[in-house]
Each structure stands twice: as C-alpha cells, then as structure tokens.
Amino acid sequence: MAPALTIVMLPIVKISVIGCGYLGAVHAACMADFGHEVIALDIDAAKVERLGQGIPPFHEPGFEDVLKRALASGRLRFTTDPSAIGEAELHFIAVGTPQRGGSYAADLSQVDTAVAFLLDHARSDEQPVVVAGKSTVPVGTAQSIADRLAEGGLDAVVVWNPEFLREGYAVADTTRPDRVVYGLPEDAERGEIGRAALDEVYRPIIDSGTPRLLVNYPTAELVKVAANSFLATKISFINSMAELCDATGADVTRLAEAIGHDDRIGPKFLQAGIGFGGGCLPKDIRAFMARAGELGVDQSLTFLREVDSINMRRRDHAVELAAQMCGGRLVGLKVAVLGLTFKPDSDDVRDSPALDIAGRLWGRGANVVATDPAGADAVRRVRPDLQIVDTADEALQGADLVMLLTAWRDYVALDPAHAKSLVAVPRIIDGRNALDPTAWSQAGWDYRGMGRTASTW
Template sequence: MRISVIGCGYLGAVHAACMAELGHEVIGVDVDPAKIEYLRRGEAPFFEPGLPELLESAMATGRLRFEEAPALEELADVNVHFIAVGTPQKDDTGAADLTYVTSAVALLLEAIPEGSHPVVVGKSTVPVGTAEALAEILEARGITLVWNPEFLREGFAVQDTLSPDRIVYGVSNDPEHAQRGRAALDEVYASLLASGIPQIVTTYPTAELVKVAANSFLATKISFINAMAELCEATGGDVADLAEAIGHDDRIGKKFLRAGVGFGGGCLPKDIRAFMARAEELGVADAVAFLNEVDAINLRRRDRVVDLATKALDGDVTGRRITVLGAAFKPNSDDVRDSPALDVARRLADMGAAVTVTDPEALPTVRRVAPGLPLEPDTQVALEGADLVVLLTEWREYVDLDPASVRTLVARPVLIDGRNAIDPAHWREAGWTYTGLGRPAAP
C-alpha cells in the first residue's frame, strides 16, 4: 500500500516507521521543517526506545521518506492517508483544539485529485462527533473516512504499534464507504490481523469514545489508589500493602495501582478534561462529573509532595538544596508535558529552594520549557550536598541506586519517594530518613 502520515510528532513518526516496517511505502508529512530534517537523517526528534533503530531500518529499505507540508504532488497517488496530528487542550475551556485536524483534512482535500477515492484514517484523539462531521465533508468528494484510534504507551510505542492488543475501526454508516474503509485497513494491517490480534469494527462515535474511555478509566484507577493513599496517611495504613491485597482480585488487577505523585503527560490529563468539556456540550456532564474529582485527586498528590518536602526541611525550604530525581512524566520518555515531577520541582524553586533537577533523557526539553531551572545530567553530581532528595520519575537508574553509596554524597540522608518505587527498609537500614506517599513512618 502507498500510505501517507500527516503529522510526524510522537504518534505520526512512530506510525510512519512501523507502517514501513510492515512493508508499505510511506511518506510522512509535517509543517515543522526542523522535525522533518531530523527524521530525514533517521533521527527521532524525541526519545522513544527502539524508534531510532526502526527509522534507520525502514529508511534503508527506501520505503520511508519524510516531506515538509504541503507536499501536494507526493500525496496525490496515495491509497491510505493517516491523520496523526495533535489535539492539544484549549487554555480557556479544557476542550480539545481541533485546528490541526481540520488543517490536515483541508490539506488532503487540496492534494487528492478529483475522481480519486482514497481512504482517510483518523488516528488523533478527538471529541466524539468529530468523525461524523469530517466524514460528511470527505464523502461529498467520494473519499472514505475510517476512525482508527491509537493506544500507544510512551516508552512502548513501537511495540504497541507493531503488536497492539486490539485494532479498532470506526466506519461510516454508508455501507459502500464502510466496506471500502474496512477493506483498505484490513490490507494495511494484514500481517497484524493474521497473527490473531482482536479486531473491533464499530461506529464512528464508539471508536472515538474507546480512546477517551480507556484513558479515563486508567486515570480513575490511578486516582483511586492515590485517594486510598490519603486515607492511609490519615490512619497509619500502608497503601503499597493495600494495593497488593486488592490487586490479587482478578476483577481489579494490579496494574495502575501504585500510589504516588500522580499521572501526567500529553494524554491522560488533556483527554479527561476534553472528555468532560465534550460531555458538557452534549448535555450529559453529570455522566462524567466524577472525572473532576479524578483530576483533583491527581493534582493534590503534587501538593502533598511539596508539603512533605517543606516538613522534611523543618518548615522552610528557602536556600535549602533539593535534588529532584526525574523530570519526565514517566520513565523511558523525555516528555515533560503536565509532568508532576517538573511541576513539583518548579514549585519548590519558586518557594526559594536551591533545586537541582536531573533526568537521563528529559533535560534538553526541560531547558526549553523551564530555562531558569538548574539542571545536572550526572546523577552523582546532582546529589552532592543535597539537604533533601525527591524521587519523582522512577527511572531504573534511580530505583537501583545504592543507598549506602549515595549517603556519602548528600548533606542530609533524607528521601521522599514520590513514586513508591524503592524499598523503604533497604534505605532506612542504610541510614536514610525515608518518606513514601501513603506509607507509614519508620517503626
């Protein structure tokens, strides 16, 4: 198949490389010339394990290339066009900004010759109802639309594209367009479907809801265990033991039950807020009103870490040296969008603390978005002379630190584990004052 991917950010670059890996001829298109230059060199413009190797491999075959928008001539004879642009949160309402989606559709309408009948596939996360509105415009030109939501986890995006746990198609109510769209995507994903990956063919609204419903459920599960952490802190309970106990119930499961500083990134926070905004537009705000509390619980965990840091430093952080381990919202990523780690580091710095932030991958990004924050790439150097260490992103190298060795570097062996990622007993035995979220103080 001849495939285009409109938008070569996190989703689009991964998707383009993976489609070429599946044997298709792929052109990636983006308006950002710097991003295109990176990709043309076979370099990922962001950190994602496995992507640089995949780009290099795919480009060596000649099946993958990248062009700066509009690239109209190159798009004219494409069979399937994927829309993989961002849908950021609007500052004023929390709703999704569809500017990039509508611009991508306008680009395709200009590029696709009259009388041509390609298939356009939406992968961007959009408010329910968007696909039906776009399909009306595209079908008037004989163009078929399918909505094919993505379910990528940062740090595992290549794996999740090449070996997804399900493939969802949202197809037109028009039988001819529905059949054409399904046939085209079946050909795109032929090898994946042949391997037995579950396929769900449904309506546009359902396909749009699948992604936001999944993210809302995950956010709810995380905030639930963080709410339990608040109760444990009030009663002397241990949220880690609590999570293990309820996680053995097959109806609940253990995943996403680690209490800590909460979720962030470019998906969960924006998606649940956009979901609430769209529900309000549809007149069913009460149906997702619980997500307001999910969001509030999540943000309260950041407040709690700041409070614990202040308490650990005798009520005043001014001038005290605090080392923050981690800036990305999760390990194996350089994404600092709505990162709890970066938010806490900024707050402590604004309170007058001498904060030093370290992270294996995210520091170049932090330098752009928080230029005044002191950064140190070397973990050992970052720890030197610290009055307080705060672990906020559970990178393996931080989890595996030797507490006895690290103690020789700091001024005071005091640690706040904002991810409940390390063994309290191990660190306490090495002489550290350890504080976790929702975990009891040392006996």
C-alpha cells in the first residue's frame, strides 16, 4: 500500500504538460493541486475547451474534483497554443503512443510533435530546461529525444519518468504512487539537474517516503512495458488454466485462490475471464515484441505472442459458449450484454474484449442489446450498429441469453430472481467470474462462467 501523502508548501515550479489525454490531463491537474503553475497543451481544441471548463473528457473517479480545484486556484491553464510553454522550467511529455497501423510497433508521431514544440518554444537561456518523458515508449527513445534537442540547439536535460496509472485509480496513482522512477542521463552533473528538478515537483511524494529509483534511460523505458508484460502474462496464464478447468470440471476461481496463497505468486491478476484490453496492455506488449525484433533479440519475448494469442482466444471462447448455450445458433436471438468498457470505473472501450464480443455476436446474427454506465456514448460513436440502452433492466427484458462482460458493481449486485423475471430464457454467461454461481443456479439460471460451474465444493 502506498504511504500516506503529506501536503507541504512547495517552491512553485513552472511546468508544461504536452498532451492532455488520460495521462496528461490527470498529471497536469494533480501537479497544479500540489501548488505548481501548470500550462497544459493539446492540439485538440474541443478537448482543451472542455478541460478548461472543468469538464473531464473521460470517466475517471475523483478527477473532476481535482480538475475543478486546480482551475479555481488559477494555477492550471489549458491551451492549444504551443508558444505558451515557453516560460516553463520543466516540460512533461505525456502524449499517446498507440499501436502503429499495420504493425505491432508504437506510433511515435505524437512524441515527434512534442519534440518539435519544445525546439520551437522551450527556452534555456540561463540554465538547461528539464524535459521529463512520461509516455510509454520503445527503449532508446529517451536518448533519441535528447540527441534531437541538442542538435536543435536546446540545452535540455532529458529524464524518463514512466507513468504507472491504472484507469479508475489515476488520481491516487499520480499523487500517491507505489514508486517513482527517474531515468537519468549518464553525465552525472546533468543527471543531478534532472533529479533535483523532479524531486522539487514531486516533493510531497518524496517526503512521504515513496521509493524513488534512479536508473539509466533504457532501464526507465523498460519498467512500464516489463511490468505490463508480466501482468498480461499472469492474466493469460490463469485464462489458460480456465481452459483446462472447462475440460476437466475444475473451478478456476478456487484454483487461483489456492495458488495465490503462495507468496511467490500472490492472488492479484489471477481473475480468469474474457481477457484483458484497454489502451495499454495489448499495445504495450505488441510494441515490446516489435522493439525486441528491431534490437535483434526477438526470441527473448516470443512467449508474449502466446500471451497475446491466449488473450484473443478468450473472446472466441465466449462467443462459442454463447452459441453452444443457445443450441448452436444465435441468429434472431436476443442477447443482453452487460458492460462494454474494458474494465469497470472507466469509459475506455479501446480494444475492449466486451465490445469485441458484442460485435462478434451481432456478426453471428444475434439481436444484441447492450448497456454500460460509462461507455455507452463512446460505443454509440464507434459502433452505431449496436443497440445500446440505458439500464440493465432494459437490456434484460425478453433476453434469450445474458452475458456479463464488464464487472460493474451494479451488474455484479443484480438480484438473480429479479433478473429471471425479466428474461425470456434464464441463461447467463459470467464473462468475469464475478457472480455467485450457486446463487444464480439456485434461482433457476443456467449459469456458465469462465472455467467454473456451480459446485458444492
């Protein structure tokens, strides 16, 4: 557990944050809440306008309060004007690095734009400016940026400071992280400039005793992708165990509980289901594989191909299980899909297993009626062909099959007797193993989980 945060009076640091997506907007607001002066830059005028009005462009618990507080203090401004970053002493690069079209590799075009903005507008008249990268990038990027800034005539100390945000916990992970990592240049004097600058910005975090790791560029760049690859491997491992449990009658949730008591393994990320998604894990492990190939060490990460394959296979399994429960055909049957985002407490539908499964069911001829408390509007934009309703009761009405695909609290807390009174046929697939199989079975439902069934033991 992260140590308690003690807010102290800080020397004000003038900061710019380039990129106002999920990472950048949260970081900018939290740094202003720490007491720093922050100018946040993005080229998306609509996003900047909303943020400037205190309206979050994404769903993130607790963020709106921090955003409004930071704006009211006068310490936070949002802009589309790159020249506004000129007065900053420290610049954070917090842009997206999505998967490149037609490739596993990361698309660094937004990073390139951020570097161009720095070359055009950042100032290093009396002393070096500090540029802190937070984006998840291929190893080698930090040195490349440092070289480009130097070649362009900007005296800048580049520090790589990877983010470890979990959607749904971003504010806490920014203000009370479990560790901070500084990737510093090999030149000790310039590295000390970068360390001192970040220590000043993160003073409440540092003073609270949060571990701080000083490493070189490559190590800092590898931390995030290595962590995500480990977590993805752990998730795919338990999902492969779910396949074995389906074949043998074992219960994957009890299996996970049993092996999780081994402190070398631990219980976290051993929740079998329909697999992982979102804007980080899938693209990060693919970019990691691509970069390993570029470095000539692709064999070191070949296991990640199977991790990715297992993850995608879970989606196939969910659709096939749906067809099996409905007698082999889905055409014309109403399927109620509960949850469309890749995880609860988020409106993110990027690479969402739930949304992908809903689309596959629709492609198989099912009448899909779906609902999600935060992601409905996003789904209406990207999949206008799907029928989206506002409540679980609307989705359940007359359904031939129910699929719980995102474990929102309201769905997990559904009363099986009430739900049964709404559907046409009481069949449910628990894609997140979040329900009590015994309670649902005793209420008259044909319950199927991912590697689990209703069992006495």
